[in-house]
Amino acid sequence: MAYGSRAVLRGVSCAFPPGTISVVLGGSGSGKSTILKLVGGLLRAQAGQVVVGGRDITSLSESQLYGVRRRLGMMFQNGALLDSLSVLENLSFPLREHSRLTRDQIKTRVHERLAAVGLEDVDDLMPRELSGGMVKRVALARALMQDPEILLVDEPFSGLDPLSTKLIEALLVRINRTRGMTMIVVSHHIPSTMRMAGHVVLLLPGSVVQGDPAALRSSEDARVRRFLTEDTDASEQILAHTHEFEAGEHAPVRRGGA
Amino acid sequence: MLRLLRRLGRPLGKVIEQLGRIAAFTGHILAVTVHPPLRLREFVDEVFKAGVLSILIICVSGMAVGMVLGLQGYNTLVRFGAENSLGAVVGLSLIREMGPVLTALLTTGRAGSAVTAEIGAMKATEQLDGLRMMAVDPIDYVIRPKAWAMVVAMPLLSALFIVAGIAGGYLVGVVLMGIDSGTFLSSLENAVDFDDDVAGSILKSVIFGTLVGLISTYRGYSATPTSAGVSAATTSTVVLASVSVLIFDYFITALWRV
Numbered sequence: 001m002a003y004g005s006r007a008v009l010r011g012v013s014c015a016f017p018p019g020t021i022s023v024v025l026g027g028s029g030s031g032k033s034t035i036l037k038l039v040g041g042l043l044r045a046q047a048g049q050v051v052v053g054g055r056d057i058t059s060l061s062e063s064q065l066y067g068v069r070r071r072l073g074m075m076f077q078n079g080a081l082l083d084s085l086s087v088l089e090n091l092s093f094p095l096r097e098h099s100r101l102t103r104d105q106i107k108t109r110v111h112e113r114l115a116a117v118g119l120e121d122v123d124d125l126m127p128r129e130l131s132g133g134m135v136k137r138v139a140l141a142r143a144l145m146q147d148p149e150i151l152l153v154d155e156p157f158s159g160l161d162p163l164s165t166k167l168i169e170a171l172l173v174r175i176n177r178t179r180g181m182t183m184i185v186v187s188h189h190i191p192s193t194m195r196m197a198g199h200v201v202l203l204l205p206g207s208v209v210q211g212d213p214a215a216l217r218s219s220e221d222a223r224v225r226r227f228l229t230e231d232t233d234a235s236e237q238i239l240a241h242t243h244e245f246e247a248g249e250h251a252p253v254r255r256g257g258a
Numbered sequence: 259m260l261r262l263l264r265r266l267g268r269p270l271g272k273v274i275e276q277l278g279r280i281a282a283f284t285g286h287i288l289a290v291t292v293h294p295p296l297r298l299r300e301f302v303d304e305v306f307k308a309g310v311l312s313i314l315i316i317c318v319s320g321m322a323v324g325m326v327l328g329l330q331g332y333n334t335l336v337r338f339g340a341e342n343s344l345g346a347v348v349g350l351s352l353i354r355e356m357g358p359v360l361t362a363l364l365t366t367g368r369a370g371s372a373v374t375a376e377i378g379a380m381k382a383t384e385q386l387d388g389l390r391m392m393a394v395d396p397i398d399y400v401i402r403p404k405a406w407a408m409v410v411a412m413p414l415l416s417a418l419f420i421v422a423g424i425a426g427g428y429l430v431g432v433v434l435m436g437i438d439s440g441t442f443l444s445s446l447e448n449a450v451d452f453d454d455d456v457a458g459s460i461l462k463s464v465i466f467g468t469l470v471g472l473i474s475t476y477r478g479y480s481a482t483p484t485s486a487g488v489s490a491a492t493t494s495t496v497v498l499a500s501v502s503v504l505i506f507d508y509f510i511t512a513l514w515r516v
């Protein structure tokens with residue numbers, strides 16, 4: 001995948017197993033958000049394949065992609081809430097567009113989802129009146145409104161207090177257990193990552209390491225260990241490496257099906 | 259000669275490419291227009307923003323232009339002893355030219371630029387991508403109501419401008435210069451032909467509304483998603499829309515004699 005002549009994610013191949021919480025780790029700028037956008041079909045890879053639910057989406061037209069996206073829910077890193085609509089309208093929006101539920105049914109569902117992310121009495125607030133952490137949680141609630149088969153979450157924990165972090169973590173785990181929802185979570189939060197993940201994809205400069213958390217923890221690779229030990233000095237070193245990784249050229253991207 | 263052609267060739271190619279994109283964009287808007295849902299609420303909101311909020315500026319400007327026309331017309335006509343036709347002069351220039359053209363220019367500055375800025379900002383904050391991920395086409399939900407609102411609002415605003423202008427001309431001619439009120443009005447009434455003048459005036463403003471609506475939405479939609487990109491797009495909307503209104507005005511006038 002490349003933005004113009006700037007290549008990110010070069011020769012990356014990874015799979016996100018269905019019904020599992022996969023966590024994507026990697027330094028800032030290593031292309032984590034880019035992976036989510038590729039899966040959502042918002043970006044098109046210059047080479048390689050992106051397979052979602054057994055279907056190669058790289059060759060689909062934009063209108064065919066809308067069919068695929070109805071089974072996806074995505075929480076953007078910055079929330080991407082519609083800023084001319086209130087919280088209630090934002091959350092009602094996907095259901096008003098795609099379901100035949102009545103106004104009251106929608107409202108009930110909205111309150112349910114808001115409660116699940118630990119928010120109440122925010123119906124009439126506008127997105128600009130929310131704090132960063134509130135925006136994240138509203139955005140997560142919106143991604144969950146339609147009970148998607150695959151949930152893409154970009155950094156749900158950044159900017160949250162420890163209590164909310166625990167709450168969101170528990171929520172994601174619960175939904176994954178009860179509905180068997182496939183989740184791809186981008187996160188910097190190592191402890192919660194290691195607790196919730198069934199599969200970890202670690203983007204390192206020039207390579208990808210993946211496996212279940214236990215396997216990664218006992219990995220021989222020094223870079224992996226440094227990344228996982230939350231040692232800030234070590235993390236910074238990895239970040240320094242990341243820049244070399246970004247400067248590659250156009251190259252294939254391959255992604256296994258979720 | 260060849261070198262000249264080659265030198266002209268590149269920008270010309272760019273222009274043609276741009277025109278092609280705008281044509282595809284227009285086709286896309288038309289395609290989503292014939293599909294349900296109607297999105298009446300969004301449309302009404304946009305007509306309100308483009309139309310109702312422009313009423314004051316249109317009335318004030320129309321009045322001022324009408325008064326100037328009254329004064330200039332009177333001073334010219336009085337040399338030929340033809341001041342009794344002041345109503346015809348003021349009315350015809352407003353209906354055939356000044357009304358549609360000046361309304362389009364004012365609306366470009368007042369509403370067209372706002373449309374571009376709003377869409378550009380939505381793009382920069384990933385709201386358009388957010389819509390796509392919710393399987394909602396941004397051209398359908400965001401662009402379509404804004405473009406159509408401009409087409410509908412323009413003739414209404416132009417009519418308002420003309421009425422305010424005639425009032426201004428009346429004020430100067432009858433109240434200040436002392437022309438008989440009946441003379442002024444009957445000269446106006448006898449000169450204006452519905453099929454020719456009024457229908458032509460409506461045709462002009464509908465075409466201008468389409469131009470401003472398309473250019474302002476297209477510029478916002480294709481803006482570079484940064485603050486500088488959005489501001490450049492806004493400027494370019496004002497320049498491009500104003501110039502094309504003036505150029506189209508000539509051709510409409512020449513072709514349909516209105």
Ligand SMILES: Nc1ncnc2c1ncn2[C@@H]1O[C@H](COP(=O)(O)OP(=O)(O)OP(=O)(O)O)[C@@H](O)[C@H]1O
Pocket residue numbers: 003004006008026027028029030031032033034035077246
């Ligand atoms: N629109 C763009 N144009 C050009 N380059 C881009 C664009 N978006 C991202 N990049 C580059 O791609 C790389 C990956 O970006 P991405 O947003 O995927 O990183 P990330 O891993 O999500 O980082 P973070 O943890 O900071 O969110 C970055 O180096 C960035 O410079």
Ligand SMILES: [Mg+2]
Pocket residue numbers: 032033034077154
């Ligand atoms: Mg990111």
